[in-house]
Amino acid sequence: MQRFIDPAVLAGISGLDLIAKTVVDGFIAGLHRSPNFGFSQEFAEYRAYTPGDDLRHIDWNVYARSERAYLKRYRGETNTLLTVLLDASNSMKFSSHGVTKSDYARFAAAALFYLTTQTQRDAAGLIVFDDEVRSYIRPSNRQGQFHRLLSGLEHAEPRARTDFTKALERFLEFLRRRGLVVVISDFYENPERIVRALEPLRFRGNEVLLFHVLDPAEVRPHFRAPTTLIEMETEEALEVSPEYARVEYPKKIDAHIEALRDGARGSGMDYHLLRTDRPLDDALREFLAIRQGRS
């Protein structure tokens, strides 16, 4: 049952490493019982040695039998570069039940980093952005990378506002190698602009996965009385009636989600909605599904 740990409970755990370990270990244990999912560092293929390849990967036994140098490749080693683009704008501070979207996003990112670096020994990096790239941790699988990533996540406190267009110009500077790019954000932007801003990543051969983090109150808001809403990024105030929030708003947010999902899929990107009141399993499952597909 650990895989169903409530995010609010996770928020009570200090330390992202412990959270990540708790989530991933529980999740992996659940997978062993599942007949539909399987993942391990199993052999994939032999590839002829080409100059420049690491000599440590040569299968010397084959070389002894055939006098030909082959490199032994494993399935998990085909795509090992994970870059998480974490939205740290003010809107990510929103919470209606104890876990902010920012925390939830960091939990998800930490779990992904744990899964990538500690379990699969793959390289992982982090880009924290709002209206610009605030911090960048270069993808690596070296010793201590996981803790560097967690440190980056812990310092990724929300502030300022989101500007994908501006931030993406910087992403392209950092993402020169192909890999898996996970964008975790609440995506309060025109879906078309979001897709257009992220499409270059896809064009460069990256697998792009959009984790759309939304608080349940953002999906289905409930107001008992007319409420003055103050936008967290711009501090703009607007009085909202319960009727509107009950009738009109859900249509619009659903349309937005649908447009973003369609736009992402239309551009070859994967999209997944993460509600902060749900366990992180969905995020991991989506991640692994994509990872499996790539392998």
Place this chain on the structure above:
Amino acid sequence: MGLFSPGYLAAAALVGLPLYLHLLRRHDAESQPFSSLMFFERRTRSSIKHRRLRYLLLLSLRIVLLLLLALVFANPFISRPVAGMGGNKLLVVVIDNSFSMRAGSRLADAKRAALDLLESRNPATRAQVLTLGSQLHALTAETQDKRELQQAVEGVAPGDSRASFGQLASGLRSLAEAVSIPIELHLFSDLQRSGMPAGFQEMTLPPNTTLILHPVVKEATPNWTVEAVNAPAQVWEPKKARLQAVIAGFHTPAATRTVSLVVNGKTLATRSANVPANGRATVEFDSLDVPYGFSRCEVRIDSADSLPADDRFLFSVERSDPRRVLFVHEANDSRSPLYFGSALTSGVEGVFALETRTADEASNTQLSQYAFVVLSDVLSLPSSFESSLLEYVRGGGSVLIAEGAAAARRSRIPVFGGIIQGVRNYSGSAQRFLTVGEVDPTYPSLAKADHWANVEFYFAVAAETSGARVIARLTDGTPLLVEKKLGEGRILLFASGFDNLTNDFPLRPVFVPFVEQTARYLSGMERRVGSSVVDSFFELRCDKDRAASVEVVDPDGRRPLSLKEAVTSSMFQLSRAGFYEMRLANGRHEVIGVNADRRESDLDVIPEDVLALWRGGPAPASQPVAASGVVQEQTKPFSLWWHFMLLLLAAAVVESLVSDRYLGRLRDET
């Protein structure tokens, strides 16, 4: 509609509370941070307005609730007319048909309003129709017959009488004694101020009578009239006759009126009268050139006002030769005819012609041709002459008897009939004379004779005066002047002589007016009037036992008296304006012009506060006005508290249902 407790209306200010709560109160929206307003639009504000509009029904209900609550405490009422409510009562419809109702369309308006009232009457209610003039006349008995009542109202004709609300109250008091049920009195009148009696208490209505006034006018109407004419009833010398007419304006501006003197339909003279505003002007005509006999005269003005009927004043003038007076005296008495004749001709020059005769000479005289007869200290009268005199007096003639020294040789006074109880010779006393002690100044002969105290009487006759009226007495109580009526005539006894032997009366200035006034009185000139007022009475005969027939012809040429009445009636009421012709029991012929009481010409109305007192309640703030005229009805407040209470309860129930619906919706939303 009114309020018994209008102060509670101040609570209506509470409607501001729901207004404030629903519309004016600043909306305290809860502030809440939100991730993005991307999907909220500016038009969300209109949704709040929409919500407020949606609650307008609830707001309206709450305002109505509070207003009704305030009205319930204020206890509203409406004034319902008492008329037409039916029930066990007697509906008395009184229509004023006095002279002033001839102005404009007053009478027609009053009849129309009365018909409307009868039309709306509860058929079960008994009603009675009366007219009001100087008296209250019942046109119908108490009946439920609508047709009879309507015919009575339609048949009301304009009258010439003066309205008397005192008579109305008196008549109603009599009626109230006869009926045991409440009386609802509807008075259709112009409510003329002059119709009020001198004492307001005379207008008091019976306790079981409800007075409802239907005034046909609201305010005074300007009116000119010939208020009075001072003209001689008899004319002997037309050139010397003078006539004065008083033109009066009531509530009128200053104006010049043309005044005409019309005799027997012919205009004799015309004058202009400058009548001041709301005042009077006198016009004088220097001559009254009328033919012999009775002439029907009138003074007319051109008023062009709403009441033309009072623009002429009717009067009659009789032109005749000087009236003959028979003076009977002893042959040796030359002083008496001298003094009497001198006084008579100097007092009323040209009116009387004195004929002096001795008793023997007068025996064969036709007495009917004389205005009156004077017996001046006649020692004895032939019995035939005395009989003629008695017959003459019974037929309406008059005799003046002066008893001088000759009375000492008689035991009775001829014609007068009284026994001579003694003679008083005061010359032998220490005082030598007596003076007049008591005088009845109201007697016509003494009207202008006010210096009797200086007259010295040396001799007087003490006669039996039973059945006679003593007009003057000497200081010792001896009757000096005594009048006795006999038949249609009268006998006046002067207990002294007209010579200057038994008194110095003929030498005193008071003698001339005494003779003049006595001559006028005895000749009937004093009673002769050329004009009279409607509803006044005219004496047809003095002796009720005398079966002499009289004849009266009214202005329409009809004879209002039946044959029986012509023999028995002693008085006749002049109920119409116009000329009446009469032949009296004494044989005299009279023509008299009858005019409406000029108080009816003042068309001022009774003030509203007085009317309110008459009705017995406060003055109403307003009066309902009907199309046919002003109709004022007495009303009774009818409380609407219970109706408003029911409305309040109904509004409370609806408000609960509506608010529950809204609150339920709100619960669903939350």
